[in-house]
Amino acid sequence: MHVFPLLTTLIFLPLFGGMAGLFFRRNPAQARFICLLTALIELVLVLGVIPLYGWSGPMQLTERFAWIPSLHVQYSLGMDGLSYLLVLLTALLVVLGMLTSWKEIQEDTAAFYTLLLASMSTAVGVFLARDLLLFYFFWEAQLIPMFFIIGRYGHEKRRYAALKFFVFSMVGGLPMLLAVIWLMINGQDISLAALSAVPVQGALQVYCAVAFMLAFAVKTPLLPVHTWLPDAHTQAPTAGSLLLAGVLLKTGAYAILRWALPLFPDILAAAAPWLAGLGLAGLFYASWTALAQRDAKRLVAYSSVAHMGLIIFAMFAHNRLGLSGAVVQMVSHALTTGALFVMVGMLAERFHSRELADFGGLWSTMPLFGGFFMFFAVASAGLPGLSNFVGELFIMIGSFKVYPVGASLAFCGIVVGLAYVLRLLQGTVLGAPGRLSGGDAAAAATDLDGREILILSVLALAVLLVGLHPSLLLKLVQQPLDALAAHWPG
Amino acid sequence: MNDILIFSPHLVLTLGILLCFGLGVVFKWPRGLYAITLCVTILAGTMALLAYPGPPPVNTGLRSMLATGPLSAYFLPLLCALSTVILLLFGPYLKREGHAHEDELYALFLSALLGGLLLAGGRSWLAFFLGLELLSLPLYVLIALRKTDAGGNEASMKYFAMGATASAVLLFGIALIYAGSGTLDIAASLGQPEGAATVLLGLGMVIAGLAFKLSIAPFHLWAPDVYRGAPAPVAALLTSSVKAAAAAGLLRIALAMSPPLVMDPPLWPATVPMLWALAALTMLAANLAALVQTSVKRMLGFSSAAHMGYMLMGILCVREAGPGPVMYYAAALAVMDLGAFGALTLLDSQKDVAVDSLDSLHGLGRARPWAAALLAISLAALAGLPPTAGFTGKLLLFRATLVGGYDWLAFIGIAGAAVSVFYYLRALAALYIEDTQTRYNAERLIVSSGVAVFLVMVALIGLGLLPSPVLHAATLLLHP
Numbered sequence: 001m002h003v004f005p006l007l008t009t010l011i012f013l014p015l016f017g018g019m020a021g022l023f024f025r026r027n028p029a030q031a032r033f034i035c036l037l038t039a040l041i042e043l044v045l046v047l048g049v050i051p052l053y054g055w056s057g058p059m060q061l062t063e064r065f066a067w068i069p070s071l072h073v074q075y076s077l078g079m080d081g082l083s084y085l086l087v088l089l090t091a092l093l094v095v096l097g098m099l100t101s102w103k104e105i106q107e108d109t110a111a112f113y114t115l116l117l118a119s120m121s122t123a124v125g126v127f128l129a130r131d132l133l134l135f136y137f138f139w140e141a142q143l144i145p146m147f148f149i150i151g152r153y154g155h156e157k158r159r160y161a162a163l164k165f166f167v168f169s170m171v172g173g174l175p176m177l178l179a180v181i182w183l184m185i186n187g188q189d190i191s192l193a194a195l196s197a198v199p200v201q202g203a204l205q206v207y208c209a210v211a212f213m214l215a216f217a218v219k220t221p222l223l224p225v226h227t228w229l230p231d232a233h234t235q236a237p238t239a240g241s242l243l244l245a246g247v248l249l250k251t252g253a254y255a256i257l258r259w260a261l262p263l264f265p266d267i268l269a270a271a272a273p274w275l276a277g278l279g280l281a282g283l284f285y286a287s288w289t290a291l292a293q294r295d296a297k298r299l300v301a302y303s304s305v306a307h308m309g310l311i312i313f314a315m316f317a318h319n320r321l322g323l324s325g326a327v328v329q330m331v332s333h334a335l336t337t338g339a340l341f342v343m344v345g346m347l348a349e350r351f352h353s354r355e356l357a358d359f360g361g362l363w364s365t366m367p368l369f370g371g372f373f374m375f376f377a378v379a380s381a382g383l384p385g386l387s388n389f390v391g392e393l394f395i396m397i398g399s400f401k402v403y404p405v406g407a408s409l410a411f412c413g414i415v416v417g418l419a420y421v422l423r424l425l426q427g428t429v430l431g432a433p434g435r436l437s438g439g440d441a442a443a444a445a446t447d448l449d450g451r452e453i454l455i456l457s458v459l460a461l462a463v464l465l466v467g468l469h470p471s472l473l474l475k476l477v478q479q480p481l482d483a484l485a486a487h488w489p490g
Numbered sequence: 491m492n493d494i495l496i497f498s499p500h501l502v503l504t505l506g507i508l509l510c511f512g513l514g515v516v517f518k519w520p521r522g523l524y525a526i527t528l529c530v531t532i533l534a535g536t537m538a539l540l541a542y543p544g545p546p547p548v549n550t551g552l553r554s555m556l557a558t559g560p561l562s563a564y565f566l567p568l569l570c571a572l573s574t575v576i577l578l579l580f581g582p583y584l585k586r587e588g589h590a591h592e593d594e595l596y597a598l599f600l601s602a603l604l605g606g607l608l609l610a611g612g613r614s615w616l617a618f619f620l621g622l623e624l625l626s627l628p629l630y631v632l633i634a635l636r637k638t639d640a641g642g643n644e645a646s647m648k649y650f651a652m653g654a655t656a657s658a659v660l661l662f663g664i665a666l667i668y669a670g671s672g673t674l675d676i677a678a679s680l681g682q683p684e685g686a687a688t689v690l691l692g693l694g695m696v697i698a699g700l701a702f703k704l705s706i707a708p709f710h711l712w713a714p715d716v717y718r719g720a721p722a723p724v725a726a727l728l729t730s731s732v733k734a735a736a737a738a739g740l741l742r743i744a745l746a747m748s749p750p751l752v753m754d755p756p757l758w759p760a761t762v763p764m765l766w767a768l769a770a771l772t773m774l775a776a777n778l779a780a781l782v783q784t785s786v787k788r789m790l791g792f793s794s795a796a797h798m799g800y801m802l803m804g805i806l807c808v809r810e811a812g813p814g815p816v817m818y819y820a821a822a823l824a825v826m827d828l829g830a831f832g833a834l835t836l837l838d839s840q841k842d843v844a845v846d847s848l849d850s851l852h853g854l855g856r857a858r859p860w861a862a863a864l865l866a867i868s869l870a871a872l873a874g875l876p877p878t879a880g881f882t883g884k885l886l887l888f889r890a891t892l893v894g895g896y897d898w899l900a901f902i903g904i905a906g907a908a909v910s911v912f913y914y915l916r917a918l919a920a921l922y923i924e925d926t927q928t929r930y931n932a933e934r935l936i937v938s939s940g941v942a943v944f945l946v947m948v949a950l951i952g953l954g955l956l957p958s959p960v961l962h963a964a965t966l967l968l969h970p
Contacts, residue, residue, distance in 0.1 A: 070814070070961045071889070108856070133885075137876045144875060147915075151923040159923045166915055170873075171908045178904055181889045 006045070007063050007077040010087065011125045013042055014094070018117030021110050031110030035117055036098050042120070043091040049084065064191075067134070072188050078130040081476040082327065086127045086254055089334055092462070093246040094120045096455050097239035100342050104238055104349055105153060112153055112237075119145040119243055126251045132190040135259065136173075136180050139215070139251070143169050146240070146248060154235040161228075161235035168228040172218030179211035196262035196487065209264035213275070216260055219252030222275075222312055223282035226305050233301035234354075238345030241297070245304050245341060246334035253311055253330050257323075257484060261315070265487050269318065273403075276316040280409055282309025287416040291423060296344045297354045299424055300337060303380065306417060307333040310395060313410055317399035320485045325394025327477050332387035332466055336380040339459040340424075343373050346452060347428070350445060351436045356427030358436040363429045366447045370429040372456045379463050381421040382414060387466035493547045496558055498537040499566060503604040506530030507597045514593020527596040528577050531603065535570025538607075542566055543966075554675065555617045560966045561745070562611035564817055565738040569606045572731040572824050573599070578942035579832040580723045583839065595635070598628035599727075606731055610738035614674045615664045618739060622660065622703070625732060626653050632727070633720040645719025652702060652712045660699025666692030677746040683756035690760055696743070697764070703736040705795040706802065707772040714783070714791035717831075718846070722838065725787065726831035729794045730824040737820040740805060741813055748809040758809070765806040770899060772799030773906035780913050785846050789913055790830055793872055796906060797823050803903060804887045807894030814964030815886035821960065822871070822879035822953055829868030829946040836861035836939055848917060853926030858933040862921050864943050871950050873914035874907055879953035886957070 017038025024031040049061070064076035079087070094116055105112045122145065125138030143166050151162030182204060184190050200208060218225045229249075233241050261268055268275070283306050290302035307329065314326035346369070347362075348354050363370035379386035392414060400407035427434075448456070466473055494501070509530075510523055542563035547553045556562070577599070605624025612618040630653065634646035670688030671679035679689065698709065705713040717725045748758040773796055780792035801823065804816035837858055838845045845851065855862040871880035884907065891900040935943070953960070 068958055068961070070958065070965065071886075137881075140881070141876045144870065147918075148922060151919060159919050162923065163912075163915055163919060167912055170911045174904050174908050177885070178888060178892070178900055181885065181892050184889060185892055 005063055006049070007061055007079060007128050010042065010045060011077070011121055011128060013045070013121075014038055014117035014124070015121040017041075018114035018121075021117070022114050025110045028109035032098075032102070032113055035110075035113035036095070038117060039091070039095045039098055039120070043095055046084075046088050046091045049079070062130070064130075067131075071133075071184060072190065073133045073184075074131045074191060075134060076131045076191055077128040077134075078192075079128055080480045081478070082254070082257065082480040083127045085327070085331065085473065085476055086250055087124050089250070089331060090120055090123050090127070090247050092458070093242055093334065093338060096338075096342070096458060097242045099451055099455050100242065100345065101237065101239040102451060104345065108152065112149070115145045115149050115152075116239060116243070119149065119247070123243075123247045123251060127254060130192045132180050132183060132192070132195065132259070135255075136177065139255070140170070140173055142248065142251065146244070149240040149243075150232055150236045153237040154240065155237075156235070157231070158235045161231040164228045165232040168218055168225065172225065173215045175211040176215040179208040182208060192259070192262070199263060199265055205264055205267055209260070209267040209271075212260045212264070213256075213268075213271075216252045216255045217278075220249060220256070220308050220312060221252070221305060222278050223285055223305075223309065226282065226286070229305055230298055230301040233304065233341070234295060234298045238342055238348075241301075241341040241345070242338045246338040249304065249308055250330055250334060253308065253315070253326070256312075256315060257327075261484060262487055268316070269488065272316040272318055276313045276399075276403060276406060279309045279312030279314075279316065280406055280413065282306065283313065283410060283413040284309075284416070287413055287420060290420040291416070293420075294356055295354045296347070296356055296359075296424065296428065297341065299356070299420060300340045300344060303340075303417065303420060304333070304337050306413070307337065307380075310392070310410060310413070313406065314395040314399055317395075317402045317406075318488055319398040319402050320481065321394050322398025322402070323481050323485060324474055324477070325391050325396075325398055327481065328394060328466065328470055328473060329388065329391030331473065332379075332391050332463070335459055335463050335466070336376050336386075336388060339372075339376040339456060339463075340380060342455060342459075343369070343376065346448070353436055356424070356434075358434045359428045360426070360431040361429075361433040362445070365445045366429075368448045368453065372448070372460065373429050374425065375460055376456075376463070377421045377425050379467070381418045385464075385467050387463045387470075390467055390470045492545065493549050493552055495537075495541045496544055496547050496556060497552065498541055499534040499570070499607055500604060502530060502534045502537055503600050503607070506534075507600045507604070510593050510597035510600065514597075523593055523596045524577075524581065527600060528574065530600060531570055531574050531577060534603070534607075535567050535574065538563075538566035538570060542611075554614050555612065557611055557613040557742070560963060561738065561742060561813070561817075564960075564963050565610040565734065565820075566607055568821055568824070569603065569610060569731050569735055572734060572828060573603045573606075573727075575828060575832075575942050575945055576723060576727050576730065578938040578945075579726065579828075579835055581936065581938040583721070583723050583835050595632070598631055602628040602632070602727065603731070606735035609735045610742075612739075612742075613676060615667065615676060615679070616674055618676065619657075619661060619664055621735070622699075622739070623657060625735060626657065626703075629653075629724070629728065629732065632724045633716065635721050635724060639719075641719040642721065643719075645716045648712055648719075649716045656699045656702035656709070659695050663692040663695025663697075663699060666695065668692075676742060677749075680743065680746045680757055681749065681752070681755065686756055690757060693743075693747075693757065693761065694764065697740075697761075697768075700736055700740055700743075701768065704733055704740065704798045704801075705791070706768055706798050707775040707795065710772065710776060710792075710795040710798075713795050714779075714785075714788035717791040717794075718785055718787040722787075722831050722835040725790075726828050726835070729790070729827035729831060733794070733798070733827070734820045734824040737801060737816065741808070741816050741820070744805045744808045745813060762806065765802055766896065766899060769799050769802035769806060770902050772796065772802065773903050777906040777909045781909060783913070784848055786834065786848060786851065786917055787831075787846060789917065790827070793910065793913070794823075794827050796910060797826075797872070799906065800884065800887050800903060803891045803896070803899060806896065806899070807890040810894040811890035812964055814961045815883075815890040817964050818879075818886055818953075818957055818960045819883040822883040822950075825946060825949045825953070826868050826871045826878075826880055829864055829950060830872065832942060832946065833861050833865035833868060836864065836935070836943070839934075839939070848920045851917065851920040852924040853928065854930070855922035857930035860933060860935055860940070860943055864946060866918055866921060867947055867950055869914045869918055871954070873911050877954050878950050879957075880950075882954045882957045886961075 067075040122142040129135035286305035293299040608621030670685030776796035783789040871878035
């Protein structure tokens with residue numbers, strides 16, 4: 001037990017920093033600076049955990065005290081490798097998201113940065129909560145800042161997208177509230193440890209598992225409850241898309257690993273083929289749909305659904321190697337898809353359009369942009385040496401042992417993925433110049449400035465690091481994933 | 491001496507009423523009435539905190555009237571606190587309306603509060619009915635506060651016609667209970683098996699009458715009309731302290747019928763299906779009706795009715811889960827509705843925007859940041875989002891329902907809550923997402939409304955994060 005409540009600080013520092021930023025509403029530059037400083041401090045704190053507590057092994061930081069004693073609800077937080085990885089990712093992406101929005105957001109700036117920080121607080125809370133009700137608390141609270149980020153600062157159909165996002169997630173989450181209450185009544189203790197030690201039995205288990213999976217499937221998103229995502233992604237401001245892809249979707253996948261699988265091992269083992277099949281269906285369907293998109297951002301959004309489908313497929317292949325692959329893929333998807341969203345955002349900022357037809361041949365006028373775009377696009381398609389390749393390789397090898405046919409199909413799905421990535425490249429940096437990227441418009445196009453290069457370089461370095469030296473990451477999550485794999489029936 | 495202390499909140503309020511009338515009529519000194527009313531309300535609340543819970547009064551006349559147990563100890567200060575916040579919100583509105591110097595207004599407000607205290611703290615059916623009438627009569631007048639406003643007059647007429655009928659039904663029910671049981675003591679009359687059929691018939695009528703006050707379906711259709719017609723502060727009063735007091739009365743009846751220590755209470759099994767049906771019907775009908783409203787006030791009217799359905803779930807399971815959830819939700823809901831209607835008052839306080847339709851909210855998030863934030867937090871709480879009291883309250887109520895074993899009712903409730911998310915969000919979207927071309931004056935918050943806004947926000951978030959004190963008060967009820 002440590003004296004300094006580090007985990008609580010990690011959760012609430014962004015929120016309070018954001019509130020402090022709000023006081024400088026009248027002076028956007030100051031507010032922005034305070035918020036960025038808060039996010040940087042958070043990042044430094046997260047990075048500082050490693051030297052303090054070691055790189056591998058059961059890095060279990062915990063904090064707990066009774067929160068609502070009469071309901072046996074505890075405020076209990078814990079951090080292991082898996083949580084750490086995702087908190088680190090969150091901290092990094094929020095800093096980058098702030099830098100991305102530096103010029104894009106000109107109205108109500110202070111409120112926007114506060115919302116980004118609030119979003120960070122709730123996400124970190126989701127990753128650290130070790131009590132079911134506390135987890136649900138943060139899980140629902142996540143929706144509020146994102147609703148306003150999309151609704152207040154998004155593009156033309158933002159109201160529709162924000163409402164759709166919120167209603168989907170909330171309606172998906174309400175049955176889970178009943179399930180949480182059921183588990184509360186059933187046992188005295190609803191901490192993660194107690195619940196996974198004694199899995200629920202009987203008919204109750206089926207309902208609870210279904211309710212949990214519904215909530216997590218909406219967030220991840222899994223076919224057929226993914227329809228909010230393309231709208232939300234397309235309409236959100238750039239930083240909103242980055243956080244959605246990098247953080248919010250990850251909370252869904254993380255929750256499956258952290259809560260659903262340990263709590264309902266038997267039911268999910270029985271349903272695994274179906275869920276893996278849904279993941280595969282998502283991969284195919286979304287890849288196919290991505291091919292038909294005209295809006296660059298929508299294309300990247302569908303690629304998100306496809307990647308998450310593959311991750312779900314790997315999770316339910318019940319294989320240790322596949323699990324590692326799923327986690328690597330989660331991180332890698334956050335980095336590459338996030339970067340693609342940022343870059344499409346940069347295009348939109350310059351040309352006020354996201355239509356693929358308007359672009360093409362940008363390589364000649366914006367070589368730096370073209371280079372980075374190429375890098376992230378092929379990384380997203382799984383070029384060896386970059387992060388996605390590692391994840392996909394692990395997933396393939398691991399799941400092939402369990403579902404040979406499924407894994408072969410998944411491989412084909414990844415190939416379709418290559419096709420839409422090529423289409424994206426063709427429509428933007430390669431190919432013939434379009435309406436906005438040829439002639440006079442092209443001359444006006446400015447290449448990346450220092451701030452943008454910094455954002456993309458950080459992401460590119462992270463992609464390279466995971467791609468070339470994945471053992472760092474794998475060591476971090478080895479212990480939690482081993483524990484998870486040990487739980488499986490059969 | 492002890493009797494005086496027990497009776498002191500009521501006495502303070504009565505003195506306040508006389509003072510208001512006296513100063514207003516005899517001395518023509520209406521200037522300080524607002525301050526006096528505020529002080530009287532706070533003093534009454536303080537006295538209630540000091541005197542309750544206490545030993546029962548010595549005087550037999552008083553002893554049969556007032557309950558001094560934990561239920562009164564919880565609800566009396568709560569009602570005074572709610573009224574204080576309403577008064578703080580009233581301030582700017584009254585200045586604007588030019589009503590600031592009308593004495594009867596304050597006297598009526600205090601009478602309504604006194605009625606609420608009697609209703610929430612009454613031991614006998616007599617006190618119960620007196621309280622209810624004393625609570626209702628001033629409201630008929632207050633709703634028609636704007637003498638020239640047709641909408642307000644219409645609302646007042648509606649409320650009066652319905653309310654008088656409800657009171658009559660309730661009084662007849664009380665008469666039947668008295669006839670069946672031979673006692674006017676609430677607990678004694680409902681806890682004995684003699685004359686059960688007559689008592690049950692009476693009880694049905696009492697619940698129908700109360701259901702009207704609480705806007706429980708099918709007696710809820712007046713609510714949207716009245717809330718829309720009434721001045722916003724009066725609507726706030728109607729939804730918050732009136733409902734909290736009526737909920738306290740209903741909770742007292744439920745506790746009297748099913749004391750936690752008695753094995754099989756005689757009347758309870760017959761009451762359960764009725765409560766179940768009322769809860770289910772209310773949650774479904776009110777939520778669906780709220781979904782199609784375009785006026786914010788009407789939407790809030792239906793929403794407040796829907797929340798009464800959730801509260802009924804708690805009443806239904808009071809045997810299995812204790813009174814804690816209902817007590818918590820009564821406070822939470824009162825604060826939420828108070829926040830919502832108070833915010834509407836404040837949004838309107840510059841008189842440059844008639845806040846009613848969803849379209850009229852456009853762009854106010856930016857023009858009136860504080861009032862809009864209050865409305866947003868209240869709506870989020872009504873929708874049951876963490877970290878507000880609405881979330882914790884829903885959690886407690888659904889937990890109570892499942893503990894009671896009414897799984898289907900919980901499902902119906904969750905479906906209703908899922909529907910409700912949509913219409914609360916629509917209002918939030920109108921407030922913050924839609925922009926408007928209209929130029930509004932800058933927001934000017936006076937001190938009293940600033941304090942009120944702060945208090946409501948703190949209460950909503952604080953209750954949501956730390957429900958334990960309220961739940962602790964509830965355990966005192968069960969294990970004195």
